[in-house]
Amino acid sequence: MRRLPAGVTWPIGLAAAAAVGSASAVLALGAPRAQDASRPRSTFDRPPVTIRGAAVEPDGYDGTFEFVRVRFGSANLSFTRRMGGEWAHDYPRADREIIAVLNEVTNMRPRPDGYRVLRMDDPEIFNFPVIYLVEIGFWRPSEVEVTALRDYIRKGGFLIVDDFRGGQLPNLMRIMNQVAPGLEVLEVPDDHLVFDSFFRIEEPRSLPTHPVYGQLSPVYLGLFEDNDPNGRLLAIFNYDNDLAEWWETFSTGYYPIDITNEAFKFGVNYIVYAHTH
């Protein structure tokens, strides 16, 4: 089990301290997490139902919250900064940091290493009720992935899409049209409960985009049950915005702490909302 060193003072709102990882975490990009050797595998050798031969019991699963990032094969690998593709932007630091903040400010108590990467067509993904996906403009989902995401949302899973801008929007629209044909991608009202589920975020649009992202005005889009913008949110899309960029660079000290704090508030709110609504 990977443990992150604690002790970095956390300046956000209620938080006093947070465990923040350094670059010591080693994770093979694009690969599922290694099995936790300290936990014996289930002796239930033959599960009642299998999907494509898989038992769909995730390795190392212990029932605590895990931040799950969706991995997808990119159509334009030249853009990638890392080996794995666009899905991995800000990974794994952003994931570690949001987990640390959740652990610090809420009483969800996720493990410090409670983040993993799964493909949308991996049946294991249904063991996690919240998934996170970035750079959706580069995702060309297969039929299986579209079906899986449709089922995921219909069953009650919550999708957070971050870090996409400009010309990526049509791709999001196209994918969502395939995933949820009856639902429209609508703007999330500023007074929606998702902005008040843990922190009260008075003006969601006032969050500036990260300097590396350019001068953009963030827009919050979403899928709503029955297309009711005041109703239950099924998925949220941070258009022209990149929360994870703020999260990732938090520990560098290069950027203003109060803006970073605001970015964390969105992440905490999304996840708390996804667990309660």
Add this chain to the structure above:
Amino acid sequence: MFEFLFKYRPVLFREGEFTFLTPWPVGVLLAAGLVLAAVAVVTYRGAGRKTSAVDRGILSGLRLTALAVLLFALLQPTLVLDSVVEQRNFVGVLLDDSRSMTLPAETDGTRADFVRSTFGAEGSDLVDDLGERFSLRYFRFGSEVSRVESADALGFDATRTDVTSALDRAREGLSSVPLSGLVVVSDGAGNDGAAVEEALVPLQAASIPVYTIALGAETLEPDIQVDRVELPRTVLRGSDIVVDVPVTQRGFDRRTVTLIVEDGPRRLAEVPVEFEGDGETVLARARFTLDETGPRSVRFRIPPEEGEAVARNNARELLLEVRDDNEKILFFEGEPRPEVRFLRRAIWGDDNLQVVLLQRTADAKYIRIDVDDGEELQTGFPRSREELFRYRAVVLGTVEASYFTPDQLDMLADFVSVRGGGLLLLGGRRSFSEGGFQGTALEDVMPVVLGPPEDPREAFTQVRVQPTPAGRAHPVSNIGEAIFPPEAVVREDLDPEDPWSTLPYLHTRNRILETKPGATTLLSGETPDGTERVVLASHRYGRGKAIAFAVDDSWTWQMHATVGVEDQRHERFWSQLLRWLVEDVAQPVRVTPERERVEAGETVPIVAEVLDSAYIEVNAANVMATVTSPSGLVTEQPLAWTIEEDGVYRGAVDLNEPGVHTIEVRAAQADEELGSSAAFVQVGASDEEYFDASRRTASLRRLAEVTGGRFYTPETVDQLPEDLRFTGAGVTLREERDLWDMPIVLILLLGLIGAEWGYRRLRGMI
């Protein structure tokens, strides 16, 4: 034979007193006897060499025994009896006027035929014999008791057999005259055993013997009977109802019949019932849903088979109220976790369940969802009884015991035991032992036994959840059929028809291995190491119920990859569980009629319990019962505080119209409305008398024996007049009856002398 040998029947020896009436001094007789005995012995001692010592012993013994018998006769043995003075005493004859008397007697005709022919105006040998000695007073009894001239006045149409009232009424009615005994003529069917026991005490105190004449056969065959069915008093509209209907049969073994469940003309369910051996009861499990609100009369029936002895015991009808209320449930969850989202999602759109969520997201930080106003739960978990008791049920998520003050824990315990609410305790890392609930007031409420706490992370394990036999008979296990995604492959050894076998495994951190005495395990879970865990268990605690659901992630049943999108098992499970949680939860004002089915014109006693918003009994309330008849006629009847019990008010209402009457009770104190509740009573003929309508020999025999009377059947009833003479009750005369001339004395004497002679001859002594 006994009467031939001993001259009189055994009852006379039982009732009489044995004594000797010889005028000679006993000492003289004994001395004479001893002399004769000595002579006999001496005589045989001198019998000479032909005899051995054994011969002499046997012969002496025979002669001495003969002398003893002779001495017994000379002592003038006598039986002293208190016999009634003819025509000075009364006998009450209680005739069963109920419907079961129209069923076949043991031999020919019906039970009613025997009553008419024996106790009718034309008379019979039995009545003539009785009439020669006693003044007879007849009573008919069924639902009510009344005096009649003879059995000719009986209609045999009463829907109940209230033998208790009959005995009381007859005893009281004949209290001013010398009473020799009461004769009960009945099949015993439809009697309440416990109530009969109560009636025996005054009879025993007054030394009034009861003589029972039992009618009917011991078993009715061939016959099918739908036995007693239990239904909740109230259910929410749309709730699943699962009922195990016991069916007994004789003469139809190995046959399959159909149990039909109906609500008026609407057929709710049809269940095939396969009979086993004769006399064995099989359980037919019926599942159905009631969607129409108000009082519903649900009928369970099996169409009569050809040749059945009693066809009218093939159906049962029960009343229950289907409510369309908004049941308010407080769900307090200690940490954000998927269980909350998916529980709320499962009952989304259910207008009958309002789950008010108090979600702790951080220390002293809460989200409130679905509250009625801004003040509700503003300061977190309720701090007063009034605030907590406004909910019908509480779901406690994973919240550690130390979060609560001792007062709040006591209040939660009272919420169940005093308020009568439902409490559902969910598993999690802050639940049960892991939440530190040992030794708290809430531990007492839990239906499960808490073990030592464990490290929640270490204790985390899979469980394969299955209903127990009790669980399969419970609505909570009725989760509908499994729907799989297209790519799913079901293990070949599983039954795809069993929706539980194909559910994903769940996880738990709470090692719960046993339930408390009286609790029922509905779901159990097997862990990979083969341990059996308690997953869902419940028990009654005071007025309410407590349920433990000791798993972390039932949401997996909704979200898992092996569960189809259209699968409703998770939704149905939670909907059933929460509806059960609020089922029959007490109101501050509660009305209970003494009987839920009566005949037209009967008076029904009603009891109301009146509590305030903190569920403390109120004694000085104005309590009014409003009765609405089926035709809409409204009458009011005030109820009065009983004084003996706090908060309990009593009254009675007359119900005359056939159909379902609504009795609504409202209570107020000063200007404050305390609450109201309604109950329903069906007026109409009942078939209750046709159930278990075979002769109740045991209860009728007990009734006779406990009071000093006797038990008869039509074959032995001719002994009744003679037996009644010696009850000792009423105006009696002391009567002496000689016993010296009993045939047995002469037979013994001749036999002994003859034996002595025969032995002597055998041995060549003569």
